[in-house]
Amino acid sequence: MSEFTHPVVRPRRLRQSPAMRRLTAETRIHPSELILPAFVREGTPEPLPLQSMPGVVQHSLDSLRRAAADAAEAGVGGVMLFGVPETRDAIGSAATDPDGILNVATRAVVAEVGDALVVQTDLCLDEFTDHGHCGVLDSRGVVDNDATLERYREMAVVQAEAGSVVLGLSGMMDGQVAAVREALDAAGHNDTAILAYAAKYASSFYGPFREAVDSQLQGDRRSYQQDPANRREGLREARLDLEEGADILMVKPAMSYLDVLSDVAAFSDVPVWAYQVSGEYAMIEAAAANGWIDRRRAIEESLTGIRRAGADAVLTYWATEVARWLR
Template sequence: MTFPTHRPRRLRQSPAVRRLVRETHLVPSQLVLPAFIREGLSEPLPIGSMPGVVQHSLDSLRRAAAEAADAGVGGIMLFGVPSVRDAVGSAADDPDGILNVATRAVVAEVGDALVVQTDLCLDEFTDHGHCGVLRGDVPTPTPHGAGAPRGASGRVGPAVDNDATLVRYGAMAVAQAEAGSHLLGLSGMMDGQVAHVRAELDAAGFTDTILLAYAAKYAGAFYGPFREAVDSQLTGDRRTYQLDPGNGREGVREAVTDVAEGADIVMVKPAMPYLDVLAEVRAAVDVPVWAYQVSGEYAMIEAASAHGWIDRRGAIGEALLGIRRAGADAILSYWATEAAGWLRDGL
């Protein structure tokens, strides 16, 4: 009988040995907590498709931010849900709009203990639910040397006006920076959004405001619970501006382009269905790469664990570690505060 010469199991024989040789580590500061703030609430409102997640009131948001800071979480990403929407998302850059009010409140609560981040997109603020203004709602700026306006070919799909949307993003960016946001999450997937927003911020004196580009944001089925969370008014889909799920190389190209335009950090979203893209983006750029463990990923694990089909804590920990192993330097996760507590105990 021939016995093995190489015995890899030696390095798995005890918890102490496994900890010592572990290749991938996750710490609380690598987690970011997404949080929803809804205008007009006096108490937090549970989100049915995301057990344990709520639409916050201002008071409950302050508490959630303080808890995240105490747990050692790295940041909090704020999403606003306004009471009134219109075609161009006017509430998005209103200094008294809910997202900007909430930003000031969270900055006052936690200061620099958390990186306070704000979602920079119009979908929560428009009455049609798209991430930009629709053609005809705002005059389209004519690029230098251009003839017919963008979209004159009559392409099929929602008529989101890319360049008019950039104008709105610039106004949003300045408003969010004025409210105290440390980092702006550009999630709209408009061409040129990073370069335009960077220029607007710099011109307004906000040269230190960090830009996170949702560079590889894929259209698909994993955003359903999020749309409940922000009370989305969307009908149809966003496939004319978010990435096709079959295109990995395109995601890498978007990330490289965003870095060239001035992005400080790039994002892959969703996380688990696109770990291959995450790994390729990590190899292609020299800035931090983040991933968003989206609402559908959260809801699946919560639903399965509620039925007793999987171990909840084990599945959450494994999912987060897998995203880190694929190359994410930080992860947006609805479990951020809870998981940070586990990590201190040895996830």
């Protein structure tokens, strides 16, 4: 019988105490790497809670200002604004109205916290159209890519003039980054940055978001958002957006697409962000409410996983709460 040899290599040495684990952690989260998505509803005098996203609301202008101030005080890096208009039509006219809810809200938030965090806006038509699609429909009811680009160009200029520092191009139209960049530069908004939702998948995890923006969607978005089965396609989309002049790349959703996020982060020479979407938020909140998981640990672990996969920043509905924990 051979004599037992004790192990020489003992990785557990670096896990033996909270202090040691903190010291040797490979991935860290900082409040400035978190971005708070926020919904503002036209005409509401007070915030309206969302049933599918406990703790998230459709803001009034006043409550949005307070939420932005709270985020800034907590050290959050930015806020991404989504508008919910009272009136919709086929081309999303409210999106390019300087007095539309999203543009009014942008001016309000910039006035409130513009020096303290980065004010960003969602540049897409789905919240504003009566059919809920991200673009203009042709005579067959199909999203017309190039007609939609013209609407995006108009939206970009109006949002930049309202004070948005970063425009989140989330519609997944071919050529959208180049089209918007040209329109911004022609209007003198050379310093307005473009966040390209480069790899945005047609995901089931967007469900609660539909309530948040009161979506009027008929059908689905599979003809322009990516097939969840495709990994290489995400890289192709990201490379095209870089070539067109994107300042930041986005992968959305986050948790089910960490492989794509890692791929994009490996080759990108611009920042790469990820969106922890409504369904990811709702699942953790629901499981925690039922006592099935430790809420704080699950939130922290989910964000750590996204950062570990390569995200330089994360859009998350927990941004302000987590920033307070970290501080």
